Every structure is written in structure tokens, then in C-alpha cells.
Amino acid sequence: MRSRSGGVARRRPIVVAIAALLAVAAVAVVVHRVLAPAEVLTTARTGYPAPVNAATGVVGTLASAPLIVDGRLRVYATTRQVRADLPVDARTRRTPYWSYRRWPAELIGVVASGTTVVSRWSDGNLVALDARTGRIVWRVDGPPPGHGYNGRRTGASTNYTPAGLIPATGRSGRAVLVVIGGSGVRGLDLADGRELWRVGIDGSCRAGALTTSGGQLVTVDACAAPQVAEFHDVESGELVDRWRPEDAGPELGLAPLGCGNGGSNCPAMRTSSAGTTRGWLVDRDEPVPVPVLDPTEAVLDGDVALTPSGRELVARSVRDGSELWRRTGREPARIVAVQSGRVHLLTDAHELVTLNSMTGAERSSFPLTAGDEVVAWRPGFAYAADGFVAVERLASAAPPDADDQQFYGAAQPVILAAT
Template sequence: MALRNLPRRSRNAVIAALTVALIAAAGVTVWRVLRPTEVIAAATSTYPEATIPIPGRVGSLISAPLIVEDRLRVYAKKREVWSDGPPSYHYERSAYWSYRRWPAQVTEIVLVHQGNRPLIVTSWSDGLLVALEAESGNVAWRQQGDTLQDEYAGRRTGAQTVYPTSRLLTTEQGFITSNSYIRGYAADGTENWKRLTPTTPECHGTEFTTQHQWLVLDTCTKTLKRLDTRTGAALPELPINAAVVEPIACVSGHSQCRAMRTTGETAQGWILTGPEPRESKPLAHPGSTLVQQIVATADAENTVTGRDPETGQALWTWQAPSPIQLLASGTDRVFVLLTDRTLAGLDLKTGENLTRSGVNYPPEPESPYAISNVYTANRYIVLERVNPNIPADANDDTYYFTHRPVLVAIA
């Protein structure tokens, strides 16, 4: 019988029932789309082989990578962490594995090692910590922690998220989270200790880690406050009388830094590889870096000098063919980027030019660029390139050097 032939009361009842059914169906659909979800797309192919290509430019990427064992690149965007490989491939590839959560956002990621097992520890805007196995993309563990940041802040490249300078930092034993509490974790996700942050929010300056310490500049007292990352015990404050602290020779971001430069009435350099800082006069030089037991300084427009970290005595010099733009620490060499877009790798003992090659891409603009983030892994160097003298709050198209601003090269 047609609906129009039913009595009015019956017709209204049928319409009401259909309406309730449609609303319920729509609600189910909305819930399926918007409910909290976790999507794991584990690796289905073999772990990429380690590759070190010939020196020079390797790739021009949109996203900034963490490089794992010369085999894998790991990236982050708003709600997803994913990987591809090998690192020598010139563009991003289809995901080797990926991990996504909804509606939480990625806030920081770091690489830690549980024995010989590399893990990607990820923090999320709802406070959850999730460790992913680098080889497979499977979840190794989950741990509810503090909300370290309310939302993704990585912009186009994700560099701020992939190379964090605060909140989630690694140590030799595991990693540290910092908010109102400082918490020390083992690589397996076990929380070993926690304590209140030793600074007030308005005095909390630059924070960073060494292998065994967490340090923060108290901008009110101009001292460095320290914790032992193995036990959480407070260590004596360092009265450096500095307004600015620059971590140097870090593994990634502000994690496991081997040195620092402090600036107050004068600049001072410090080596942080022991239980107490040791002053290093050559590290006070702007732009200098520490590689193993050598301090590399740019002493003139185109001269690099390797110096004894204690005495400052010159051990070798290298004359560059053009002005120096950047010195960076590699595993066994000094990376030198020149203004003509040449990348050189220098031997630590002799200053010999081991490698030198152009890293310019012909289609890219020939105008100068500034470097906002530097990351090195073995012989790889990753540069996040931005346009000079552009404020950081400019839109991405104005701020970044090109649509693919992340340069990956080998020295």
C-alpha cells in the first residue's frame, strides 16, 4: 500500500520511524568517521639496505627526516608518522610503514635505541607516548604521559617536530619529557623517575640534554639548572651568568649535546662530555663546533681551523674556495657548507679535504638561502632552507626557500 493511502496518523508514524532510522544511520556514519582511531600500516617489504651514495646532493624533500641506520627516513605531519627508504632516494617515496591517530596530533618524535633495536618515540597532543619499531612500524609500547604540546607545530617540513628542542629529548639511557614535571623514561617506556620542573614558566629558557644530564637556563637567575637523567637527582647549579645558551654538536635537535656556548658579558665555550662542564676557549668563537676531540672554527671568510679544545692551539687549517656559510659536526668529519653551494667534508686529524661537491639543484633559485635547522647522521647532512630576513611567522610560501626546502646531501 502506498504511503499516501495510509490514514494520516499511520502515515505520520511511518515518517517518524523512518526519520529516527535515518538519524541513527547518520549518527553511526559520523561516529565511524570521527571516533578516536589508531591506524597502523606495518611494513610489508624488506627493511631497506644501508646505502651511502657518492658525495654530493642526494635529495630535495618537502619533509624533514630522521635517518635510521642509513636505511630509513622517518617523517611527521599533523596526525601521522611515516617512513620511507633508502635515505639516498631523491624524493619521498610510498610509505614503508605509517602510523596515524585521530583526532590527536603529533607533537614531537625522537629516535631511541633499546639495545640494538631502534624505536621511534612519538608524543601526541592527548599526552600519549607511542613507540614504533623502526624496522616494521609496529607499536612497541604505549605509555600515558603529560601533554607536552597542544597541537602540531611542524609547519610544512615538520622539522620542529622531528628535531625537537624541548619537551621530548633523548639521553643515552632513554628519553626525557618536560612540562610541569620532568620525567625520565627508559627506552622500553618504563618511567624511572619524575620531579617538578626546577624553573618557573616565566624563567624557563633553553633546555637540552647531554648523555646523562638534563639542563635548562634559568633566565631570571642566569644559571643552568641540572638533573641527573639516570636518577632524577638535582645536580649543583652552574652560575654561568649568561643570557643565552646555544647547545652545540647535538645528536638531534637539543638532544645529547656534547658542548654549549654561553653569552653574557662575554662569550664562553664549554665541553659537556664529562660530569662537569670544561671550559673550551675555541668553542666561544661564533659558529664553531665540536667533532670528537677537535674544535672546528671559521677564522676568516674562507679559512677553517681545527683546534685543540683545551688550549685552542691550531692543529690544521683548510683554505676554502669561497666564504663559509656553516660548520656542522659529522660522526668522523667536519661538514663545511660554502656560500657557492659546495659541501666539503674535512678529516678531523689533518684537515684534509676528503670530499667536496656541489649541492645546487639547477631548477632552484640561485639567490642565497638561510638555514633554520641542521641535522646530521653519519655522512648525511639535512638542511632546512628558508629565505633570508623573512620573519618566522610569515606564511610558508614566503618563508621557505622552495616548495621542497629540505636538502639532503652526503659529505
């Protein structure tokens, strides 16, 4: 009689091998699902909300820095996701109204124009979403930015100063999106993502980019010697001028003044060179010097230049330099943000004072506190739109390279107020 034990013994390695192969295959499927490029789009399930009429005062605190879109939504940026919530005056962040997530690409920048929200990603993708629904309006391949997410915990720099992503309005009224990357500069039609022009400029040589209310893109050619500002028409990409201030040194810096989201549609700018700063109106064909914008502390709202000095704030006309009004406060205050018709001051005692920037009349004043401060804080990024002000709270003694736990002054670092 033939023994069965030998047959079983011979089959056992085969069974083990098959089991091992099945296990490897299962792991491969899991790894593919986890690591394969993917995106998840969750669109709005409710109707588009009405604008909010919020009560004056502190609204609440948030973990992330909001970009307020159309006066109805708050849009946030994280490492791999752009998302919106509502209402604008909710005390904390809410369940997403819509969200868009990608993997393994990282979010580089977010800008909004009207009800269009455009996100830029580390693989170069540009994705435009309809703020009203969260649906994708268009998607194009853009120049890779050469870096990943750098917004820290709050995403403030990703939302408020997105590198190389600038909305613009051409002289014909066309909405344009300017994108700057390693392979050059491109102009896209903001409505459909269609490329309008492309200029083969080394993106790594571009610095200080902004778009003007006169329909031009201004960048500094940082590789030129001496450095020079270039003006391109935002609708055609045509080089209009290469310009530098008289008596400028070899290096040239640009700072936007009075702009919209992402340094867009700026009526003015400030140059810096050889230790000297100068203000310029750029709403015309050529820059026009404006001495009242020379001080680095000066900000702009419309035709009003606002300059703080200790307890005093002086408003002057950018057209003729005449003094419009002057205010002396109870204690020193800094300008943290400006929006159309309003200038927002923050005192050392963390009182937020909002003035009518045209007349100097006080609109509101209240402590910018939420009862959750655990350390002394100083303002970081500040942003204002649609009557709201958002301010990052940074730990007073934290160095710039501190980790997020030590860098921020509260567990919910962003405080939101209605003015």
C-alpha cells in the same frame, strides 16, 4: 466504504519522522567515525634493509625533512603522522615502509636512539616504535606539552629540535628518555618506557634543556632570579648541582654543542648572559671552561672546535686550544652541519664542501642544486647523519611569519645529499 486516503495521510508524517531519525543516526555514525579518537598503524611488509652506500652528490629533493635512522630509513614528521621510507638514497619520498597515525592528537616531537623511534603527542602520549618493523614497543602517558604541531610543511623542527624530548645515556650505560612538560620532568627507561624518576618542577620554568655525555640533564630555571642552570642525574633524577657562570647577568641561555638527536649526549654547551658567550665542556662532574668554544659561530666535533670566519675555517683542540689545521676557501662559507668526522660548509653560491674535521682534508665538493630552484634561497634547518646532509631551502626574502607558499624556496623544500 472507508476512505484509505486519510490513513495514508496520517501515516506519512510517521514515515517521514522515521526517515529523518535514520538519517540523523547515519550522520552520527559518520561523525563518530571521523571525529572519534583513533590511530592507524601500518607495519613493515618487507624485511629490514641493509645500509646504503650512496654515490657522492645530490641525492634528490623531498617535501619533508628526514631523520635518518640506523643508516637505513628516513623518518618523517607531519601534523598527525610519523612515517618511514627507504632506501635512504631514494630521489623522492617513497611509499611508507611503516607509518603510525593518530587523531585528533598532533605530533609534537620525534627522536631516535638505535632502532627505537619515539614520538610525542599533544595529548601527552609517548609511543615508541621499532624502526625495523614499525611495531609499537611501548606506550605511556607523559606530561602534556601544552601545544600542537609546529613543524610547518617540512616537519624539520619536529624532527630536529623536538621540545622537551631528549635521549640520554646514563653513567651505567642505560639508555634514558627525558621528557619535560607542564607537570614536571620525567626519566623513562628507553627500552620499555618504565618510569625511572619524576621531579615536580614547573615545566614552564625550564629552558635550554640538553643532556650531557657525562650522564646529566641540564636545564635553566628561568623562574629563578637570577636564572640558574640545574644539573640532574639522568638515571635517578637526583639534583646534582645548581650552577651559573661567574659574572653572569640575571638571565642565562644554554646552547648545545656536539650533540646527538634532540640535543642529546652533548659533550659541551655554550652559555650566554649579559651579552657574553662562553663555551664549556660538560662531559665531567662540573663544567670546564673552553675558550675556543666561546664564539657563537664555533661548532664541535669530538675534541675539535671549528670556527669559520669569512673564507677561513680554523680547527683547534678543545683540550689545550692549540691550532690543529687551517683552511682558506675560494669564497666565504658557513658551517651548516657537523657529524662524526665531517664538517659541512655551504658557500654563498650553494656549493656544499665536506671536510674531514680532524685533518681538514676535503672529502667532497659539489653544487647543492637540483635544477628545481625557482627563487633565490637560503639554508634553514640543516641535518647530517650517516654520511648524508639534508638542508631546508627557504626563500631568501621571506619573513619568518610568511605562509608556507612564500616561506620555502622550492616546491620540494628539502635537498638531500651524500657526502
